[in-house]
Amino acid sequence: MDSLASAAMAYLYLPVNYPTLVFLLPTTLILLYFLSPIALRRIIVDAHGNCVPPGPGTRYAFLRKYAELALYSWAKTYGPLFSIWMGSQLFVVVSDPHIARELLVTNGAIFSTRKKYFMKNQTILNGRAITASEYGEKWRQHRRIATSVLTPKAIQGYSEVLDYEAHVFIRSLYEEMSKDKQFAVNPAHFSGRYALNNMLSISFGTRTDSTSDPLIKKALELAMDFMDLTGPWSNMVDFFEPLQWIPTTTRSRGRKLHDDLISVYGAMINSVRARMDAGEDVPDCLVKTLLSNQDKEKLDWEDLCMLAAVFTLGGVHSTSGIIQWFMALIPSNPDIQAKAHKELDQVIGRDRWPTAEDESNLPYIRAIIKEVQRMHAPFWMATPHCAGENFTYNRMYIPKGTVVVLNCYSLHHNEERYPDSFAFNPDRYLGDYLSCAESAKLANVMERDHWTFGAGRRICPGLPIAEQELWLAISRLLWAFQFEALPYEPISLEEYEGLSGRTPIPYRVRLTPRVEQLRDILERLK
Ligand code: HEM
Numbered sequence: 001m002d003s004l005a006s007a008a009m010a011y012l013y014l015p016v017n018y019p020t021l022v023f024l025l026p027t028t029l030i031l032l033y034f035l036s037p038i039a040l041r042r043i044i045v046d047a048h049g050n051c052v053p054p055g056p057g058t059r060y061a062f063l064r065k066y067a068e069l070a071l072y073s074w075a076k077t078y079g080p081l082f083s084i085w086m087g088s089q090l091f092v093v094v095s096d097p098h099i100a101r102e103l104l105v106t107n108g109a110i111f112s113t114r115k116k117y118f119m120k121n122q123t124i125l126n127g128r129a130i131t132a133s134e135y136g137e138k139w140r141q142h143r144r145i146a147t148s149v150l151t152p153k154a155i156q157g158y159s160e161v162l163d164y165e166a167h168v169f170i171r172s173l174y175e176e177m178s179k180d181k182q183f184a185v186n187p188a189h190f191s192g193r194y195a196l197n198n199m200l201s202i203s204f205g206t207r208t209d210s211t212s213d214p215l216i217k218k219a220l221e222l223a224m225d226f227m228d229l230t231g232p233w234s235n236m237v238d239f240f241e242p243l244q245w246i247p248t249t250t251r252s253r254g255r256k257l258h259d260d261l262i263s264v265y266g267a268m269i270n271s272v273r274a275r276m277d278a279g280e281d282v283p284d285c286l287v288k289t290l291l292s293n294q295d296k297e298k299l300d301w302e303d304l305c306m307l308a309a310v311f312t313l314g315g316v317h318s319t320s321g322i323i324q325w326f327m328a329l330i331p332s333n334p335d336i337q338a339k340a341h342k343e344l345d346q347v348i349g350r351d352r353w354p355t356a357e358d359e360s361n362l363p364y365i366r367a368i369i370k371e372v373q374r375m376h377a378p379f380w381m382a383t384p385h386c387a388g389e390n391f392t393y394n395r396m397y398i399p400k401g402t403v404v405v406l407n408c409y410s411l412h413h414n415e416e417r418y419p420d421s422f423a424f425n426p427d428r429y430l431g432d433y434l435s436c437a438e439s440a441k442l443a444n445v446m447e448r449d450h451w452t453f454g455a456g457r458r459i460c461p462g463l464p465i466a467e468q469e470l471w472l473a474i475s476r477l478l479w480a481f482q483f484e485a486l487p488y489e490p491i492s493l494e495e496y497e498g499l500s501g502r503t504p505i506p507y508r509v510r511l512t513p514r515v516e517q518l519r520d521i522l523e524r525l526k
Contacts, residue, residue, distance in 0.1 A: 038240075041085050046390065046397040053092055053396040054078045059085040061240070063233045064499060068380035068409035071095070075410045081396055087239025089115070091384075091403045095410035097417065097445040103393065103404060104385060104456035112457040115386040115403045118238050120230035123254035124261070128303055129310035130461070135388055141297060142307060147461050149202060149286045155464055157284060159356060161201045162465075164525075166472035169194035170480050171522045177511045184486055184508040191323040191473070192220050192316065198469055199315040203308050204268050205285035218264060223313040224498070225257050231499035232384045232405060262302065265309040286311055315462050318378045319469050321503040325376035326369075326474050328493060328504045331485040333424055340365055340478045341514065350515045354475040356468060360433070365475050367429035370449050372474075373436075374412045375424055377452040378501045382406040385458060408451045417446055437463050480518050481511040 039059055044052050055078050063070055063086075071093055074082055080096030094100045103111050113135035116122055125132035130146055133139035148154070172190050177183040193216050197207040208215050229235070229250070237243040237250050244251070272287045282288050290297075290304050299307075330337050343364045348354055359366060387402045398404070413421040418428060432439070432449055439449040440459060453460035460466070477483075485491055489508055496502040513519070 038087065041083075042090075044090070044397060044399055046392060046399075048392070050392050050395045050397040052090065052398070052402075053081045053083040055083040055085075059087060060233075061087060061236045062238075064231075067231075067233060068407070071381075071405075071407045072410050072413065075407060080410075081393065083402075086233050087236070088241070089239050089403060090399065090401075091233075091405055092387075092398050093405045093407050095407040097411060097414065097448065097451075099393070100406060100411065100451070100455055101445040103391075103398075104406070107391065108456040110389050110391050111385045111387055111404055113386045113388040115384065115401070117230070118244050119235045119250065119254045123251065124226070124229065124258050125306055125310065126258065126302060128306035130307065131310055131314065131383060132306075135457075142303070143461060145289060145293065145297060146286065146307065146311060149284070149289055150461055150465055152464070154284070155468065158198075158202060158465070159468075161207075162198060162468055162472055163355065165194055165197045165201075165207070166469075166476055167522070167525050168197070169473055170476050171525060173477075173511060174480070174513070174518070174522055182486060182510060183512055184489075184510050186506055186508050187324055187327045188320070188503065188506060189216075189220075191320040191327075192216065194323070194473060195316040195319040195469065196220065196312075198319070198465070199312040201283070201285065202315075202465065203286045203312045204272055205283035205288060206268075206272075219313065219316065222257065222260055222264065222309075223317040223501075225253070226261075226313055227317055227498045227501035229254055229257060229499075232381050232403070234499040261309040262305045265312070266301070266305045269304055269308055311462075315466065317498075317501040317503070319466050321378040321498075321501055322372060322376065322470055323473050323477075324504050326372045327477070327483065327509050328491045328507060329372060329375070329424055330478075330483045331491065331509055332493070336368065336424070336426060337478070337483060340368060341482075344475075344479050348479065350517055353479045353521060354472075356472065358475070359471055362475065363430055363433070364426065365478060366471075367426035367432070368478075369470050369474050370429040370432065370436075371424060371426040373452045373470075374418065374450040376502070377408045377412060377450065378503070379452075379454075380407075380409045380502070382408055382451065382454040383458070385456070406451060406455060411451050435464070436467055480513065480515060482514045484510040484512070486510055 041055065041057050041059060056074065074084065075093065075095035080094070081099050082093050084091045084093065094103060114121060114132060116127070121127055121132040127133060130139065130142045133142060169190060172193070173185055173187065176190065177185050193208065196216055196219055200207050235250055237248060269287050269291070272282060273291055275282050276288065276291060287308055290299060290307060293299070294304065343362055344354070347361050348358060354362060385404045387398050387400055387404060390400050391398045412418065415421055429449065434449070436449055436453060440453070440455065442448050453463045486508055491507040491509070492505050495505050497505060
C-alpha cells in the first residue's frame, strides 16, 4: 500500500510528467469546449430569465423507430412541455391538451410555420406542397387552392366515386379471400388501392382499373419512401449541417425521390392537360383546378407536381394505414365485433349495406372508427410546427426557430381524458356526435375526440374526405364480414412499419362473409 501511495506521489510530482500534464489539461478543456455543444443540452434564457422547458441533459443525433415511447417517458419525467436537443436543433414537445391548444390554436399566428428540414422540406419537396411551405403568402395561396377541392360541396361531388371505390374494395377482398382455403388476406394492398383510387379521383379525375396496375405499386412505393425519409427526427443529416455538404446514401435517396415525384406525378398532370386540350370532359379535380388557374396563380411546374404528389401520397398511406389498423385490431376484440354487428343488423338489416347517409344512425360504428384513430394514429408526432417568433409560455422560453412537436401518443394516453387509455374501448366515444373537424374546434379541449389530424392553422385539410373514406370502408367491412385471427399467425399491435406514417407489420386475417346477400350486392357493381 505504501509503495502504491509513493508511486502515485512520484507520478504526480515527478518533473518528467509535468509537460504531459500541461499538454493534457488544456487539450481536455478544449475538447470539452468543442464537444459539449454537440453532446450536452444548451440552456437558453430570455431577457426575463425564463429558461427553455426542461428536458434530457444530453443531445441526440436522431430518434428512429418507436420514438413516441421515448417521448411518453420523457413527458412523465420532465412534464407536459419539455424540450430536447437534436444536434443543433431545439425541439419543444407538447403532451397536454391545454398547452396544445394554447400554443397551436390560440397562438397559431406564431406557431404555424415549418422548419426547413434538409431532407423533407429542402431536398424532397423544395419548400412546396403546402406541408413544406413556411407560414406566409405562398402557404396561404396553396392551401386555399387545395381546400377549394375539399369544400363540403366539392366532397358531395365525389360521393359517388367514394361509394364506388368502397364497393370495389369490399369486392376485391371478397374475391381474394375466395381464392384461399383459409379465407385469409393481407389487407395492405387492397386498402392501399382503395385510398389511392380515391386520391387519384380527387387529384387527377382518374383511377386504376386493376390491382396489378404498376401505377399502384409505384405510387405505394413512393409513399412508403416518403414516409420513411421524412420523419421529424429520423435523419441525422437534418440536425448536423456538415453532413448536408457531403454525398450520403440518405441525401441520394432524397434527391431520387424528388426526381421520381416530379416524373411520376408530372406525367399524370400532362395526361390531364392533354385530355383538357382535347376538349374531353375531365371531372372536377385538384389538377384541373391547378391547370385552369396556373397563370392567374403564377404556379410553376414544380408547384403543380409537388402539390399533386403530396396531396395524393399524404392521403393514401394514412387512410390505408387506419383501415389496416382496424382490421388488425378487430379479431382480438370479439365482443366489440359482436356489438357492431348487432347495431348493423338492427339499423341497416341485411338487404343493403351502410351508406354515407347512415352515419348518424350508427353511433357504435362511428365510435369504433374514432377509437381506432386514437389508438393507432398514423403520425404519432403529427407534422411538427415551428415557432416563427420568440414566445414565453408559463415562464418557459420557446425561442424563434424551435420545432414544436405535438406528442399525440401521450395526448391519446391521457388518463384523465381517456380512462384505461391502453384498452381498445369504443364505448368512450358513445355520445360524441361530432365529426373530427367539428371536434377540433371545440372550446373545451378535453372534449376533443383525438389529435390524429394535427391542430391549429395547419390541421390536415384532407380531414373531411379521410373521414368519409374511413366511414364507407370500415362500416362496410363490418357489415360484410366476420373477422378472425389465423391460428399460429398472431397479429402484432405493438410493432409497426414506417418512421413517419405507421402501418402494421404485414399480417393476414380470416374474413368470412357474414351476410348471405353480400354476393348479390357485390355483383350489382358494373
Ligand atoms: C386518415 C388520413 C389522414 C391523416 C391521419 C392525416 C394527418 C395529417 C396530419 C397530422 C397533418 C399535419 C397537421 C399539422 O401540421 O398540425 C396533415 C397535414 C396535411 N394533410 Fe393530412 N392526413 C390524412 C389524410 C389526408 C388527405 C386525404 C389529404 C388530401 C386530400 C391530406 C392532405 C394534407 C396536407 C396537404 C397537409 C399539409 C397541411 C399544411 O401544412 O398546411 N391528408 N395531415
